[in-house]
Amino acid sequence: MFNTEKFIEKTISSLQKDIMGKALIAFSGGVDSTVCAALVNKAIGNRLIAVHVNTGYMRKNESEQVTQMMEDLSFNYRLVDASKEYYLALKGVEDPEKKRKIIGEKFIRIFEKVARAEKVEYLIQGTIAPDWIESGGGLRDTIKSHHNVGGLPKDMKLKLVEPLHELYKDEVRKVARSLKLKVSERQPFPGPGLAIRIIGEATPERTELVREACDIVEKEIERASKQGLMELPWQYFAVLIPIKTVGVHGDKRAYGNTIAIRAVQSVDAMTCHYSTIPHNILDAISTKITNTLKDKVNRIVYDVTNKPPGTVEWE
Amino acid sequence: MVRIYVIDNGGQWTHREWRTLRDLDVETNIVPNTTLFKELQKEKIQGLVLSGGAPRIGLNSNLGNCAEYLDKADIPLLGICAGHQFMARHFGGIVKPSKIPEFGQVELMLCHDDEPLFKGVLKKSIVWESHNDEVTVLPKDFVKIAESENCKIQAIRHKKKQFYGLQFHPEVEHTQFGEQIFKNFIQLCEK
Numbered sequence: 131m132f133n134t135e136k137f138i139e140k141t142i143s144s145l146q147k148d149i150m151g152k153a154l155i156a157f158s159g160g161v162d163s164t165v166c167a168a169l170v171n172k173a174i175g176n177r178l179i180a181v182h183v184n185t186g187y188m189r190k191n192e193s194e195q196v197t198q199m200m201e202d203l204s205f206n207y208r209l210v211d212a213s214k215e216y217y218l219a220l221k222g223v224e225d226p227e228k229k230r231k232i233i234g235e236k237f238i239r240i241f242e243k244v245a246r247a248e249k250v251e252y253l254i255q256g257t258i259a260p261d262w263i264e265s266g267g268g269l270r271d272t273i274k275s276h277h278n279v280g281g282l283p284k285d286m287k288l289k290l291v292e293p294l295h296e297l298y299k300d301e302v303r304k305v306a307r308s309l310k311l312k313v314s315e316r317q318p319f320p321g322p323g324l325a326i327r328i329i330g331e332a333t334p335e336r337t338e339l340v341r342e343a344c345d346i347v348e349k350e351i352e353r354a355s356k357q358g359l360m361e362l363p364w365q366y367f368a369v370l371i372p373i374k375t376v377g378v379h380g381d382k383r384a385y386g387n388t389i390a391i392r393a394v395q396s397v398d399a400m401t402c403h404y405s406t407i408p409h410n411i412l413d414a415i416s417t418k419i420t421n422t423l424k425d426k427v428n429r430i431v432y433d434v435t436n437k438p439p440g441t442v443e444w445e
Numbered sequence: 446m447v448r449i450y451v452i453d454n455g456g457q458w459t460h461r462e463w464r465t466l467r468d469l470d471v472e473t474n475i476v477p478n479t480t481l482f483k484e485l486q487k488e489k490i491q492g493l494v495l496s497g498g499a500p501r502i503g504l505n506s507n508l509g510n511c512a513e514y515l516d517k518a519d520i521p522l523l524g525i526c527a528g529h530q531f532m533a534r535h536f537g538g539i540v541k542p543s544k545i546p547e548f549g550q551v552e553l554m555l556c557h558d559d560e561p562l563f564k565g566v567l568k569k570s571i572v573w574e575s576h577n578d579e580v581t582v583l584p585k586d587f588v589k590i591a592e593s594e595n596c597k598i599q600a601i602r603h604k605k606k607q608f609y610g611l612q613f614h615p616e617v618e619h620t621q622f623g624e625q626i627f628k629n630f631i632q633l634c635e636k
Contacts, residue, residue, distance in 0.1 A: 131467075131470065132467075132468065259460050259464075263459075263460055264457065268455065269453065269455025269498070269499050270455045270456070271455070271499045271500055296460075396618070397618040398461070398618055400617055400618070401573055402619075403550070436548075436549040437549070438549050438573075438574075438575045439575075
């Protein structure tokens with residue numbers, strides 16, 4: 131069985147040996163990067179700089195919450211707002227693999243810039259097993275290029291350290307609980323963020339739509355699960371499908387986009403079953419999204435695909 | 446502690462096989478399928494899992510040195526997905542593209558009551574699948590031990606050796622008796 135205490139002890143002592151100077155960590159504020167940061171912080175203290183990048187594809191108020199978290203954990207941190215840069219880089223890009231690779235490369239370029247300014251040699255990433263498994267390489271087929279693996283540029287100069295490389299999410303959560311980190315139960319959020327929850331071009335306008343829709347899905351499902359109406363899924367969100375369909379809004383023809391509701395149950399993300407959301411909750415989500423996003427969205431669909439054949443995210 | 450290694454044929458779930466074995470307190474390692482059998486013998490392994498593979502390799506490719514393991518091993522072997530297909534092909538069976546490929550949840554039906562690999566597994570249970578190809582003709586030294594509606598050869602066993610092949614994936618969380626099947630395999634390796 132996976133031994134949490136032994137893992138923590140072993141990891142901290144090998145990090146102390148391996149990291150000679152300063153290190154920076156790609157800090158999204160999710161379970162993986164927070165556990166990673168906490169372990170490295172225990173090993174080398176303030177020689178670790180946590181860098182949080184606002185890509186413009188974060189969820190509602192996410193970067194503010196992440197900043198608060200880095201404050202609470204007393205990390206030595208930097209904030210980089212790169213939303214404009216990201217929007218520009220993804221202009222006209224529709225292919226999901228291209229999106230992922232552009233985002234991955236941009237992350238590294240930003241980290242390299244911080245590294246040069248701060249004289250940092252090591253890049254810490256919270257990569258976990260499914261990230262590199264799905265990214266392929268060698269015998270394995272590429273299912274999707276995770277931004278922190280398949281998206282890494284070949285000429286990267288920073289030395290990569292990935293303390294959670296062999297772990298799955300449920301094991302990372304165990305470590306998080308043992309380190310008493312508040313994020314231990316937070317749902318996964320992909321590095322490329324909302325950009326891969328928009329089918330087709332991830333424009334700023336479309337991002338606003340999916341951001342709002344994701345927020346509604348999250349709040350409604352969290353409320354329902356708190357009231358005991360459903361089990362809290364492993365992951366739950368909205369996907370924007372920019373396919374227009376006809377609707378009717380107050381005796382007037384409407385012609386707007388489609389939003390898909392996605393929620394899955396899983397233990398390790400390697401296989402998933404779609405979550406059963408009670409109909410009245412689906413109803414509430416549907417009404418709220420269409421009433422909030424009015425002329426932009428007039429159709430809601432519910433994704434009932436398992437993994438395999440689907441994956442959790444649509445891209 | 447029993448020592449069982451996982452031969453990596455490039456499957457998405459190779460690492461899951463390793464994890465399941467590790468969680469059951471097996472001494473385990475993932476090794477490339479190019480490893481020579483004598484190197485494995487040096488490590489005194491008591492069992493081998495032949496993992497699933499990259500797309501379509503079960504159909505007509507060589508899986509590294511898997512043929513050598515199948516020829517020389519006198520320890521229990523468990524072939525999963527492409528590993529199972531290769532095992533069947535190696536002993537004279539036929540593998541073809543599935544008429545109806547299976548992905549995700551499928552109902553498995555056991556063919557007999559007293560298969561050691563399926564001890565404690567219900568006659569009908571849920572397994573997870575992910576395959577485009579399947580074994581269509583059983584090799585002569587093998588018996589079929591499980592089936593599903595759309596794939597008649599879901600599991601096979603060698604008549605004399607402790608070789609098993611599974612089309613479904615016992616290593617993933619959603620397979621109902623996956624861990625039980627691994628426990629049974631571990632028991633076979635301990636003997």
